[in-house]
Amino acid sequence: MDSSELKRAGLKATLPRLKILEFLENSDVRHMSAEDVYKALLESGEDVGLATVYRVLTQFEAAGLVVRHHFEGGQSVFELEQGKHHDHILCVKCGKVDEFMDETIEERQKKIAKEKGYAMTDHSLYIYGVCGECQKEE
């Protein structure tokens, strides 16, 4: 088991944390709600509580292992940190999520923050649309 990542993040290597991290790393879906993680673990025969999943994901976020997003639709969505910042474009029909990174937009944002007198801490950019697949279906 790879408890070193957790140790490094200053977190005790408990079974639920290990399982959740492992799941995030091995899943091919990159953006998941707490509920998604919870259900997947239950189906794998793990015995975790939903509250624990929420707690752990929040800790992972604080530790920088995970990034939390607020897509439309209310619930939080989590994504394993990949080192490189990026924004998201999502399909309003099928829910597909794509990622992109645009240096020009990044620059402009910094510029705007400065102009407005803000010390920028963060930003979130979501583009919504209908993906190629969904456009075909009438």
Added chain:
Amino acid sequence: MDSSELKRAGLKATLPRLKILEFLENSDVRHMSAEDVYKALLESGEDVGLATVYRVLTQFEAAGLVVRHHFEGGQSVFELEQGKHHDHILCVKCGKVDEFMDETIEERQKKIAKEKGYAMTDHSLYIYGVCGECQKEE
């Protein structure tokens, strides 16, 4: 009373709708949650239900009278439609909200959507930071 705006939007000119619209138009705060609107009306002596405020704001949104935002923090925030699209920059300390519009960013977003094969329907961009005022306070 100005019921014409409501009529034009295809909505019956009921008292709660009139009051809510009037309040949105006369308030100097431009971004308000349903709860904010509800409380303000109660304090003005109006007798509205919170459910009605939610319903009406949702109808206003559908009618294009109002725009709904999902700032961080969970609840929806509403803003009177001003014709011209803009994005937001908000202070994470005091909650202040500023608006901006950047043609370059707009263009880039369209370009990205096209590249990724999406038919763009909408987008949301929020910059978070500490505003000038709040930077001064220690």
Added chain:
DNA sequence: AATAAGAATGCGAACTCTTCTCATTTACGT
């Protein structure tokens, strides 16, 4: 390897924001 002490867990209750249900009231064309 056993132990002690504190941290983490699971469960259900609680909380927040929002929507729904439904009996009652209101707006508006006639």
Added chain:
DNA sequence: ACGTAAATGAGAAGAGTTCGCATTCTTATT
């Protein structure tokens, strides 16, 4: 003014998330 359909208010219900607490783990120390 009246009738009808739509809108309202109140509280219940729903979704997502957090909290409280008794129990169970981790881990540093023997």
